Amino acid sequence: MAMNSSAEEPQPLGRVVMAVKDWVGRLGEIWVDAQVIEIKRRSGPTQFLTFRDRIADVSASVTASALVLDAAGPLPEGSRVTARLRPRLWDRNSSLSFECLEIRVAGEGRLLARLEQLKRKLQAEGLFEPHRKRRLPFIPRTIGLVTGKGSDAERDVLTNVENRWPARFRIAYATVQGPHAAESVMLALQRLDADPEVDVIIIARGGGSLEDLLAFSDEGVVRAVAEATTPVVSAIGHEQDVPLLDFVADLRASTPTDAAKRVVPDFHQEAEVVSQARHRLDGALANRLDVAQRWLDDVRTRPVLLDPTSTFGAHLDKLELLRHRLASGIEQRLRHEESDLRSAISSIRAMSPKATLERGYAVLVDGGGQSVSSVGDAHPGTRINAYLADGQLELDVVGVTEEDSNG
Known part of the structure; x- marks a missing residue:
C-alpha cells in the first residue's frame, strides 16, 4: 500500500526504508540463473560474491555462508550457476543485496566443477608431479601419433615434422570425440606404447568446445598416460584449451603444430649449429697448430739444436780434468804403495835367515x-x-x- 505524503506532510526516511524492507522481505526466496563474476573468500563465516545476468548488463551483490560455497564444489569465476536467493535490504544504508541459500553449478560450469574435482584428486595422488616428467629424445627413431583419421591435427603434425626433420611415424587412429572417445584413445595409446621402435607419442586433436575435448580429461586416459613407459606429448585444441591430459603428459604443446616443433629439431637450424661448431673447431685446431709451430720454431733456434756438439766441449774439458786428476791420484797412490813395499821388503830382508x-x-x-x-x-x-x-x-x-x- 502506497504511503501518503506531501511537501507539507513528508514521511520519515526511516519509515520509508522500513516499508521498502518489508516489501522486499515479502518477495521470499527465488531461483535465479546467473553467472558468478567475482568471489571474495574471507576467513569469517560470510563470503561475498557478485552475480551478473548472462544477457543483460545487470549485476547484484550476493552473500553466502562458507558451507553453501563448499557444498557447491569447485566454483571458478565465470561459472554459470542456478542459485536460490533471498533479497535483503539493510537498514543502515538502504543497500539491497541477496542472500544465497543454495547454489548449483549449471551448464559448462558443472563440467568445470567436475573436472576441477577430478584434477584435485589426481593431483593429490602425485600424477602431475614434475619429477614424473620424462625427457623427450633429441631425435626420435619413430614418432607415435594418436589422432583422428584425416583430421587437421594429423595433417598439421605430419606436415610440420616433415618440414623440420625426416622422421618415421606410427599412427594409431582413434575416435577423438563422443562417448567412446576415451576408450579409443586409451587403446591407441597402449598399442603405440607397446611398440619398441616408438620413442615418443603425440596425442593430437584440433580445437573444440569443453564437451568436445572431454575425452582428454577422462580419468582413464589420464591414468593410461601416467602408466605409459614412452614419453607422451599432449597437443589438444588451441592454446587456451587445457584438458587434464596436459597436466599428466611429459610435455604439453599448445597446438598440434607446436607439438611437431617440440618433438624434432629443425634440420636447417641444427645444420647451422654444426657448421658453426665445425668453424670454431677449425679455428681452434688452427690456433693450436700455430702455437705448436711457434714452440717448435723456438726450440729449433736453441743452441743445443743448432749445434748438438757445442755442449760437448765443456764436458770434454771437465772430463779431461777428471782424467788428469785420476791419473795423478793413481800415480801418487802407486808411489806411496811402492814406498811402503820397499820399507816392508827392507824389514823382511833384515829379519830373514839369509841376511x-x-x-x-x-x-x-x-x-x-x-x-x-x-x-x-x-x-x-x-x-x-x-x-x-x-x-x-x-x-x-x-x-x-x-x-x-x-x-
Whole structure:
C-alpha cells in the first residue's frame, strides 16, 4: 500500500526504508540463473560474491555462508550457476543485496566443477608431479601419433615434422570425440606404447568446445598416460584449451603444430649449429697448430739444436780434468804403495835367515833334518850339516863343551 505524503506532510526516511524492507522481505526466496563474476573468500563465516545476468548488463551483490560455497564444489569465476536467493535490504544504508541459500553449478560450469574435482584428486595422488616428467629424445627413431583419421591435427603434425626433420611415424587412429572417445584413445595409446621402435607419442586433436575435448580429461586416459613407459606429448585444441591430459603428459604443446616443433629439431637450424661448431673447431685446431709451430720454431733456434756438439766441449774439458786428476791420484797412490813395499821388503830382508847367514852365522841341521840349536842336540861322532850363506858344510862332532850357566 502506497504511503501518503506531501511537501507539507513528508514521511520519515526511516519509515520509508522500513516499508521498502518489508516489501522486499515479502518477495521470499527465488531461483535465479546467473553467472558468478567475482568471489571474495574471507576467513569469517560470510563470503561475498557478485552475480551478473548472462544477457543483460545487470549485476547484484550476493552473500553466502562458507558451507553453501563448499557444498557447491569447485566454483571458478565465470561459472554459470542456478542459485536460490533471498533479497535483503539493510537498514543502515538502504543497500539491497541477496542472500544465497543454495547454489548449483549449471551448464559448462558443472563440467568445470567436475573436472576441477577430478584434477584435485589426481593431483593429490602425485600424477602431475614434475619429477614424473620424462625427457623427450633429441631425435626420435619413430614418432607415435594418436589422432583422428584425416583430421587437421594429423595433417598439421605430419606436415610440420616433415618440414623440420625426416622422421618415421606410427599412427594409431582413434575416435577423438563422443562417448567412446576415451576408450579409443586409451587403446591407441597402449598399442603405440607397446611398440619398441616408438620413442615418443603425440596425442593430437584440433580445437573444440569443453564437451568436445572431454575425452582428454577422462580419468582413464589420464591414468593410461601416467602408466605409459614412452614419453607422451599432449597437443589438444588451441592454446587456451587445457584438458587434464596436459597436466599428466611429459610435455604439453599448445597446438598440434607446436607439438611437431617440440618433438624434432629443425634440420636447417641444427645444420647451422654444426657448421658453426665445425668453424670454431677449425679455428681452434688452427690456433693450436700455430702455437705448436711457434714452440717448435723456438726450440729449433736453441743452441743445443743448432749445434748438438757445442755442449760437448765443456764436458770434454771437465772430463779431461777428471782424467788428469785420476791419473795423478793413481800415480801418487802407486808411489806411496811402492814406498811402503820397499820399507816392508827392507824389514823382511833384515829379519830373514839369509841376511843373518851373510853376517857370518850358520844354521846347523842333524842327519835327520832337525835343527841343532843346543850342544845337547849333538854328540861326539855325530855328523851335522852347516848351512852358510854361500853353501853347505858337512861336519863331524869331535867333542862337546857345555858353557857354564853361572859364568
